[in-house]
Amino acid sequence: xxxxxxxxASVSEAxxxxxxxxMDHPWTASQIASALASEFACLMLHSAAxxxxxxxxxxxxxxxxxxxxxxxxxxxxxxxxxxxxxxxxGIGRDLLEELIASExxxxxxxxxxxxxxxxxxxxxxxxxxGFVVVGRRSRYYPDGxxxxxxxxxxxxxxxxxxxxxxxxxxxx
Ligand SMILES: CC(C)(COP(=O)(O)OP(=O)(O)OC[C@H]1O[C@@H](n2cnc3c(N)ncnc32)[C@H](O)[C@@H]1OP(=O)(O)O)[C@@H](O)C(=O)NCCC(=O)NCCS
Numbered sequence: 001x002x003x004x005x006x007x008x009a010s011v012s013e014a015x016x017x018x019x020x021x022x023m024d025h026p027w028t029a030s031q032i033a034s035a036l037a038s039e040f041a042c043l044m045l046h047s048a049a050x051x052x053x054x055x056x057x058x059x060x061x062x063x064x065x066x067x068x069x070x071x072x073x074x075x076x077x078x079x080x081x082x083x084x085x086x087x088x089x090g091i092g093r094d095l096l097e098e099l100i101a102s103e104x105x106x107x108x109x110x111x112x113x114x115x116x117x118x119x120x121x122x123x124x125x126x127x128x129x130g131f132v133v134v135g136r137r138s139r140y141y142p143d144g145x146x147x148x149x150x151x152x153x154x155x156x157x158x159x160x161x162x163x164x165x166x167x168x169x170x171x172x
Contacts, residue, residue, distance in 0.1 A: 012029070015061065016029045016032045018083060019079065027079065032066070035066060042102070042103055046063040046064065046091050063083060064079070064080075065095045065099045075111050077113040092125045093125060096129045109154050110151060110154070111153075114140070118145050126150050132150065133149070
């Protein structure tokens with residue numbers, strides 16, 4: 001598992017390749033590149049090489065979570081995808097938990113996302129990761145499916161000094 005932010009084109013291409021393979025309605029390459037270029041992007045990657053930080057490993061992605069900070073304490077999760085050949089191995093849940101832990105350490109307390117109501121696998125994943133359904137947008141998607149609005153709120157502030165000082169810097 002590794003975290004990165006920024007403009008690395010090869011990572012952006014690898015994410016687009018996996019999104020195209022794993023998702024029914026993936027973002028375009030330019031949507032993904034533009035999301036990654038934002039200073040507010042938050043990203044967690046999982047590769048076949050496990051916890052390697054090497055660039056080569058990032059090109060062999062087995063999963064990713066891409067989100068953005070919309071406020072100092074709020075992250076919107078936009079995309080979650082796991083390679084179809086590596087589903088039900090715990091990768092999706094690990095990615096979510098790693099992203100949440102990483103963002104919690106810099107002061108994020110709430111995580112929101114939208115999900116097609118027919119996407120049973122994703123709903124099961126998010127529920128198992130502590131998300132709760134807080135709303136529904138009727139016929140939100142082009143195919144007529146409703147969107148479910150899910151959220152996870154963290155109860156406690158981080159106690160360690162590193163996290164506290166990182167949160168302080170973000171609020172300045
Ligand atoms: C949704 C998705 C990310 C799940 O990834 P994953 O790595 O297979 O999920 P995990 O192995 O971490 O599963 C964690 C839990 O979620 C639930 N879950 C995941 N997939 C499920 C499925 N197909 N059916 C039922 N429950 C499922 C289970 O509770 C599972 O725990 P368990 O295996 O111990 O029973 C993956 O199916 C995917 O990429 N789907 C296409 C993209 C997508 O729909 N993304 C979400 C909207 S952006």
